Amino acid sequence: MTSEPASTRKRGRPPEGVREAIIETTLAMIAERGVARLTTKEIAREAGVSEASIYYHFEDKPALVEAVIFDGVLAPFQVFARGFPERAGTRTVEEALLEFTAALSVFWERILPLLSAVQSDVDLRSSFQERVNQLDLGPHRGVRLIGGYLAAQKETGRVRADVEVEQAAMLICGACYLIGYQKHMLGGAAKRKLPSLRATVSEMARLLTR
Amino acid sequence: MTSEPASTRKRGRPPEGVREAIIETTLAMIAERGVARLTTKEIAREAGVSEASIYYHFEDKPALVEAVIFDGVLAPFQVFARGFPERAGTRTVEEALLEFTAALSVFWERILPLLSAVQSDVDLRSSFQERVNQLDLGPHRGVRLIGGYLAAQKETGRVRADVEVEQAAMLICGACYLIGYQKHMLGGAAKRKLPSLRATVSEMARLLTR
């Protein structure tokens, strides 16, 4: 690895951003190719660092994958979710739902490859489940957020009084998950086979506000 | 599913059911522990056959996983799905949707560990995508089936005339998939955190027929 051939992703590697470069590279590579044959050698090469540096910053390979999930994908989405209730107050129900569902489906699309990686390894799976349960994370967080929003809109009369908000939220979040999973599973090619998220959410907004 | 007390799963191995025993064992082991550290040695030991027998019946490890998916999980569900339209005709909308969604979420729960396995390996992923696209399989098949059912019920007047059936079907199927995924991801422990499929589907039936 003396001179640069053609393929290095991080040519001018910042000596201070090694940890971040490793996380970012791993995230991209798992999304593109999965974990199964992803080696620490390759990550190192692609990130422009040495293999030993990975083991300096992360205890082992499983710990690296967990860091990618929590620091690389989950944390950014939580920032979005925390700001949602305030932003949503000033919009119509349809607009608010469209904003949230767009973000949620992208989140799913980003995190699903990593969750597939987690699910395919015993140890990774159980340590991940433990941590997630401890932090009370999971799909139900999205459902609760939208359920709370719908409950508030029910009080203002913008949502019909007889709607069960948790169940409605479940339907909405399920659609986001489905869109994200289809993309994860089949690639962008299969996009036309499912109704668009936009149309689906609009229909749901109509059912709820009519 | 957990089965035998101690170690060997197939003590009295039938000399004629070797292929089936390998598929069944692999399915169970991937569900329990994922593919990552699942070795052909272990499969052979657990199924009560020799490692070489695996390579007699299947070209390689990826081919084995594909066989598990198509022969072990997908085919049985297709039998159910083909019979659905006829059975559904004699029921109320809510009853029909409850029957189908229960089956769909169980199917999804069963196939998810295998899809995680596929998604974590590059080669497996691309060959699987190719085959699935060729057969036009995917989550959209469930959506189409329910969409078709709702369209028929719209004609009879049991479903409101102004409902967009494809979008409604998308919402219903999304909830099934999400329930299945939550169980796959977090284990049975987290069941209480999401609204039940039953309640969700009933609410949707109410929105559609009201």
Place this chain on the structure above:
DNA sequence: GTCTATAACGCGATAGAC
């Protein structure tokens, strides 16, 4: 903190007897 070099190990897959 980052590197080069290497050790120890377990894996998928095959050969060849029966």
Place this chain on the structure above:
DNA sequence: GTCTATCGCGTTATAGAC
């Protein structure tokens, strides 16, 4: 068709210089 035995390879992780 099934077995036992084995090989070559790629992997994770570490040692030790700088």
